[in-house]
Amino acid sequence: xxxxxxxxxxxxxxxxxxxxxxxxxxxxxxxxxxxxxxxxxxxxxxxxxxxxxxxxxxxxxxxxxxxxxxxxxxxxxxxxxxxxxxxxxxxxxxxxxxxxxxxxxxxxxxxxxxxxxxxxxxxxxxxxxxxxxxxxxxxxxxxxxxxxxxxxxxxxxxxxxxxxxxxxxxxxxxxxxxxxxxxxxxxxxxxxxxxxxxxxxxxxxxxxxxxxxxxxxxxxxxxxxxxxxxxxxxxxxxxxxxxxxxxxxxxxxxxxxxxxxxxxxxxxxxxxxxxxxxxxxxxxxxxxxxxxxxxxxxxxxxxxxxxxxxxxxxxxxxxxxxxxxxxxxxxxxxxxxxxxxxxxxxxxxxxxxxxxxxxxxxxxxxxxxxxxxxxxxxxxxxxxxxxxxxxxxxxxxxxxxxxxxxxxxxxxxxxxxxxxxxxxxxxxxxxxxxxxxxxxxxxxxxxxxxxxxxxxxxxxxxxxxxxxxxxxxxxxxxxxxxxxxxxxxxxxxxxxxxxxxxxxxxxxxxxxxxxxxxxxxxxxxxxxxxxxxxxxxxxxxxxxxxxxxxxxxxxxxxxxxxxxxxxxxxxxxxxxxxxxx
Numbered sequence: 001x002x003x004x005x006x007x008x009x010x011x012x013x014x015x016x017x018x019x020x021x022x023x024x025x026x027x028x029x030x031x032x033x034x035x036x037x038x039x040x041x042x043x044x045x046x047x048x049x050x051x052x053x054x055x056x057x058x059x060x061x062x063x064x065x066x067x068x069x070x071x072x073x074x075x076x077x078x079x080x081x082x083x084x085x086x087x088x089x090x091x092x093x094x095x096x097x098x099x100x101x102x103x104x105x106x107x108x109x110x111x112x113x114x115x116x117x118x119x120x121x122x123x124x125x126x127x128x129x130x131x132x133x134x135x136x137x138x139x140x141x142x143x144x145x146x147x148x149x150x151x152x153x154x155x156x157x158x159x160x161x162x163x164x165x166x167x168x169x170x171x172x173x174x175x176x177x178x179x180x181x182x183x184x185x186x187x188x189x190x191x192x193x194x195x196x197x198x199x200x201x202x203x204x205x206x207x208x209x210x211x212x213x214x215x216x217x218x219x220x221x222x223x224x225x226x227x228x229x230x231x232x233x234x235x236x237x238x239x240x241x242x243x244x245x246x247x248x249x250x251x252x253x254x255x256x257x258x259x260x261x262x263x264x265x266x267x268x269x270x271x272x273x274x275x276x277x278x279x280x281x282x283x284x285x286x287x288x289x290x291x292x293x294x295x296x297x298x299x300x301x302x303x304x305x306x307x308x309x310x311x312x313x314x315x316x317x318x319x320x321x322x323x324x325x326x327x328x329x330x331x332x333x334x335x336x337x338x339x340x341x342x343x344x345x346x347x348x349x350x351x352x353x354x355x356x357x358x359x360x361x362x363x364x365x366x367x368x369x370x371x372x373x374x375x376x377x378x379x380x381x382x383x384x385x386x387x388x389x390x391x392x393x394x395x396x397x398x399x400x401x402x403x404x405x406x407x408x409x410x411x412x413x414x415x416x417x418x419x420x421x422x423x424x425x426x427x428x429x430x431x432x433x434x435x436x437x438x439x440x441x442x443x444x445x446x447x448x449x450x451x452x453x454x455x456x457x458x459x460x461x462x463x464x465x466x467x468x469x470x471x472x473x474x475x476x477x478x479x480x481x482x483x484x485x486x487x488x489x490x491x492x493x494x495x496x497x498x499x500x501x502x503x504x505x506x507x508x509x510x511x512x513x514x515x516x517x518x519x520x521x522x523x524x525x526x527x528x529x530x531x532x533x534x535x536x537x538x539x540x541x542x543x544x545x546x547x548x549x550x551x552x553x554x555x556x557x558x559x560x561x562x563x564x565x566x567x568x569x570x571x572x573x574x575x576x577x578x579x580x581x
Contacts, residue, residue, distance in 0.1 A: 002060070003027030003048040003443075004071040004143075005155035005164075006122050008131045010209035015044040015151070019164045023153075024048060026160035030073075032446045036060050038069055042209075043124050043131060047071040050446055052354060053079075053249050058095035065090060067126050070101040073156055074119030074141045075450070077244040082114065096247075097121075104132070109203055112136075113217060116244070116456055120156060120198070131206040137219035138360070138454045139200030139431030142330070142439055146195050152209040157440075158195045159329040159561065167194045169562045176528065177397040180550050181389030183333040184433035186403030190330055197330075200431050219426055220459055222412065226466035231483045233461065238483075241455040242268040245356060252354035252450075253278035255343050256307060258295030260477065261358030261367075263491040264484050265452060269356065270303050271487075277305040280346050280355070282339040285313025289503030302490040310346040312339060314507045322574040325556035326567035327444040332433045333390075333550040335504045340441040348445040355442070359434050360453035363425050364462040365477040366418065366470025374417040375467055384408065385421055390546050396528055404428065418467045430454075505545030508552065512538040518572060519551050521579035524558030 005023040007015040024035055024046055031048025038045050038061045047060040052075065061069045076082070079096035082103070083089075089102045096117070103111040104123050109132065112121070118140035123132040133154060135143045145154040146166040153166040161167045172193050175185040188196045198204060205213035242265065246252065254269060256262045256279040269277045279300050283293035293309050300307035317338065324341045325331075347355050362368050373382035386404050391397065407427055411420040438449045452458070462470075469479045475494065485493035508515055516538035520531045529551065537547035552571070559565045559578040567574065 002050055002071075002073045003030030003156040003160070004046070004073045004120060004122055005160055006043065006045045006071065006124075006131070006153070008152045008206055008209050009042040010150055011042065013042055013150075015039055015042070019153075019166075020044050020046060022164040023155060023160050026163040027156060029446065030156060030443045034059065036071075041126060041129075043126075045069055045071045045122060045124055047073075050353065050448060051250070052448055053094070053096050053247070055249050057093040058097070060097065062093070062095070062098050062101050064101060064105055066105070068101065068105060069124045069126075070097065070104075070121065072097040072100065072119055072121040073143075074117055074121070074136065075247075075448075076100060076115055076117040076119065077247060077455075078116035079247070109205065109213075109215060112203060118451070118454075122154060129207060132203065133198055133206070134203040135198045135200060137201035137217050137456070138426070138435070138451075140435050140439075140451060140454060142436065143198040144190065144195055144330075145198060145204075147209070147211075150209070152206050152211075154198075157329050158190055158192050161195055162192065167192055169564070171524070171558075171562060173528075174399045174402070176554075177400040178403060179331055179333055180528070180554060181391060181397055181400035182386060182404070183390070183546075183550065184429060184436070186407070186428045186432065200427070219456075220423055220463050222414065227464040229461060229465050229469060229479055231479070231486065234479055234483045235487065237458055237461045238264070238268055238452070239271060241452040241458050242356070243272045245450045245452040245455070246272060248354050250353040251278070251351055252356065253280060253347060253350065253352040254305075254356045255279070255358075256281045256296045256300060256305075257358075258292030258299065259358070260481060260484055260491060260493055260495070261361040261453070262296075263299050263488060264361070264480065265356050265358055266299060266303050266305060267484070267488040267491070268452070270305070277303070278350065278352060279305050279307040280310060280343055280350065280352075281307055282310045282312060282343050282346075284503050285311050285316075288313075288506055290501060299488075299491060303488065308346065308350060310339075310342050312342050312502060314510065316342070317502075317504065317507045318572075319570050321552070321571050322556050322560065322567040322569060324441070325553055326560040328436065328440045328557070329561055330432070330436050330440075331554070331557045332436050333553045334433050334437055335502055335545065335549050337437050337441055337553075338502050338504065340437055341444065344442040344445040344447050347442070347447045352447065354448045354450060356450050356452060357438060358453065359438060359451045360430065361477065361480065363422055363430055364453055364459055365465075365480045366422065366467070367476040368425075369476070371418050371421055371476060372471045372473065374421045375471060376417075385424070390550050391533065394533070396530070416467055418471060419463065422463065504549050505541045505543070508538060508545065508548050509542035512541055512548075514572065515548070515552060518575035518579065519555045522555040522559060522575055523578060524562060525551060525555050
């Protein structure tokens with residue numbers, strides 16, 4: 001797990017040292033255990049390392065005997081299996097990231113098709129004079145690029161491209177409107193003009209500073225033919241995924257809520273290792289909101305696990321929200337960023353460099369109510385998912401649904417309506433909200449998050465399940481619940497979903513008048529939202545928190561990433577500085 005970046009200059013010019021140094025500095029938080037750089041010809045590759053596997057000999061960049069070089073951010077979980085069939089390969093380390101380097105030499109641009117893991121990879125092939133970038137099919141690990149008149153540059157985070165001078169801190173209005181209405185933005189464009197995402201599963205070929213080829217690896221199998229699954233098949237599939245996700249040379253743990261996803265991972269971790277699991281849960285001060293930490297601790301006790309409770313209250317919210325918003329340079333207005341950041345900090349304090357998480361279970365096994373509404377006859381009378389934005393459909397946020405609409409028209413014709421809704425979420429919501437939140441909130445503390453539900457073996461099984469084994473009239477995730485009921489009866493497999501939501505509405509309502517004035521005067525908000533709508537959102541924050549949180553998050557995010565205001569102050573100080581210009 002690391003931060004990676006690189007530059008390919010046009011022509012024969014070498015990358016300039018100051019740009020390389022700024023990239024390294026901007027990504028230092030992602031790799032507190034060291035860094036490495038290679039500059040040759042017109043290319044620079046660099047990495048900041050968080051050492052997880054092969055602590056002794058896993059430094060990057062890595063090289064083949066013919067000079068091909070690699071930097072990578074991620075974990076290749078089938079590293080042992082691939083090495084077993086690559087017996088004649090001259091490996092010089094135990095690093096899982098050395099395998100894709102040599103696969104490139106044998107498989108060419110198809111090298112990523114044999115990888116099982118999460119990754120963002122950059123390979124420089126000096127013989128072909130090309131740079132190759134690849135990202136895992138679910139988009140678990142981030143990768144961005146910018147193209148200027150002089151160079152192609154890439155990095156794990158957009159802020160590094162801005163800090164090194166390859167892009168500017170300005171706003172793409174379409175992406176901003178998506179953020180405010182959907183809580184995330186879609187597609188390859190980011191909120192920063194001129195910075196693009198390498199899409200999930202995409203491989204790019206760059207020559208002389210220009211993209212000359214693209215190819216895509218799908219996260220999901222084709223739809224159409226239902227493949228009923230049994231509880232026994234599901235257990236075999238999930239246990240296999242959790243076992244490979246536990247391959248690590250450093251201590252690991254689990255983020256545990258009271259829900260069935262993390263409870264499933266807890267049971268599988270115990271089954272896979274036979275050891276006590278180190279879990280962390282997050283709750284709220286003063287009994288505010290829906291606090292599942294008591295349930296999480298009960299589940300931990302039932303499974304023989306240790307569970308550390310982290311608490312967040314209004315004082316933490318007021319003091320830390322600017323810092324949390326600053327950590328998420330590709331923004332997502334999901335209030336779960338608050339507890340996720342707290343969990344990342346707690347994991348680091350507990351000495352855990354790796355944590356397993358439950359992301360992806362809802363999307364693959366059909367956990368959201370919007371999937372149930374896609375089954376007939378509800379689909380005949382229900383609106384399409386995300387047909388209404390957070391703020392309704394105001395004229396000032398034009399184009400906010402264009403990206404979702406494009407995904408709706410591009411779904412495969414043989415997929416059911418439920419599968420189509422799942423596929424849209426997996427293409428857009430999952431990588432650009434849930435996984436971005438997880439990556440930035442954990443990497444801010446040098447912690448790696450692993451998602452065993454987001455595995456190609458699991459996806460191949462889960463996505464093909466008949467709709468009825470995923471969504472019913474009362475519950476989603478039917479087959480997963482059926483398995484959990486037998487494997488971990490104490491988990492309450494058929495309890496209703498509560499969600500991991502902080503009481504942010506109550507926290508904002510307590511100072512709604514002050515927040516309304518501060519946010520209304522923040523330049524990024526004032527440019528796109530009328531004052532009466534802003535004040536109304538904060539006045540109603542306790543009853544409906546998302547509009548107020550979206551405005552506050554964007555105001556804090558814009559203050560830091562566009563206006564350059566320090567995130568070390570509290571909410572009031574940060575927004576007051578922004579309002580003064």
